[in-house]
Amino acid sequence: MEQHIRNILEGAATAPSGENCQPWHVVVKDNSLEIYNVPERDLSLYNVNQLGSMTAHGAFLESLKIAASAEGLEARVRLFPDASQPTLVALVDLVQADISADPLEKYLRIRATNRKLYDKAPVDAAQYVLLKTAADSVASVRTSFIDDQARIKDLSDAFSLNERLLFENRALHDFFYSHVRWTEEEDRRYKTGFFIKTLELRGPQQPAFKLLRRWGLARFAARLGVSKQIAKDNAKTYAASAVLAAFLVRQNLPEDFVHIGRAMQRFWLTSTSLGLAVQPMTGVLFFMQRLQAESGQAFASSQQALIRSSFARISSAFGAGGDTLAVVLRIGRAAAPSARSSRFSVDEIVSEE
Ligand SMILES: Cc1cc2nc3c(=O)[nH]c(=O)nc-3n(C[C@H](O)[C@H](O)[C@H](O)COP(=O)(O)O)c2cc1C
Structure with a gap:
């Protein structure tokens, strides 16, 4: 896999998911990515009709777009491109484009769920x-x-x-x-x-x-x-x-x-x-x-x-x-979380064709 694809998928894989189940699998074909849902990753009562996992996929795709921008690439996303394959959530084409890096890219690896008590003081x-x-x-x-x-x-x-x-x-x-x-x-x-x-x-x-x-x-x-x-x-x-x-x-x-x-x-x-x-x-x-x-x-x-x-x-x-x-x-506002959750490596969520 080319390094820029690896970088983009590492950024995408920081996305949050219910129980940190990471319900995604990516098939890489050059600069095209097929993003699949893996239903058996989240069989919880919360994940009604996989809607929780769909939320996680939305976060994954947004993170992917942001990470792609830092590589000078535009991620063109088509949702559910094939009605006969409901687990194919998106087809993403990475296209050379004159775009600047999204400033949110710096925060992909810092974002976390924080379950501490927060300060109630209003946000300015x-x-x-x-x-x-x-x-x-x-x-x-x-x-x-x-x-x-x-x-x-x-x-x-x-x-x-x-x-x-x-x-x-x-x-x-x-x-x-x-x-x-x-x-x-x-x-x-x-x-x-x-x-x-x-x-x-x-x-x-x-x-x-x-x-x-x-x-x-x-x-x-x-x-x-x-x-x-x-x-x-x-x-x-x-x-x-x-x-x-x-x-x-x-x-x-x-x-x-x-x-x-x-x-x-x-x-x-x-x-x-x-x-x-x-x-x-x-x-x-x-x-x-x-x-x-x-x-x-x-x-x-x-x-x-x-x-x-x-x-x-x-x-x-x-x-x-x-x-x-x-x-x-x-x-x-709150103190930083006491710990961070783990992630699958890129190699664990990808297959190449
Ligand atoms: C659709 C969705 C629903 C979630 N619901 C809850 C929730 O009700 N309570 C909670 O504490 N965390 C919730 N989370 C956060 C996940 O547990 C968390 O993203 C996951 O464990 C990974 O940790 P991280 O966000 O720190 O990377 C939810 C996340 C997603 C994507």
């Missing part, structure tokens, strides 16, 4: 304008921001239903724990999932988190109110944010979520360039997608009611109307 007005411009960079994506502290606090509680259900729903619980990497060595071996240090557990949360990996214990603890307490702790973290940014699209087709991922990545990289920390909060949003897609066999009816009510609060706060509320990010 000039930065706010830059963030809004970045969020509005993809035509079909609409954004909605909330920076009122009382509203952020109220919504934090709705978002933290995700953590409550992690300890009350066996499929969610078992999937999540099977993706926790307990040591650095384990994280480097798998290169996917959640390295424990990136979860930013504080004080007594650490031993409790380890104990609750056994479903029998988690279920028993839930009866004593432990899952609700965990959600409360998470709500405190979510409330410690300066701004919440929602990304919305008209429908919920795969390409809509690719567009969401592109806008999200430009916004995230811009935040990184401004020294602002970012964490997606998507659990409840994807649970709602699942209820809509398959009337919720995955959840007990009491859980379904909780999801509908949390989602309704979030959706109305952002003025979603009839649009699909796909992703919400929380933003604020």
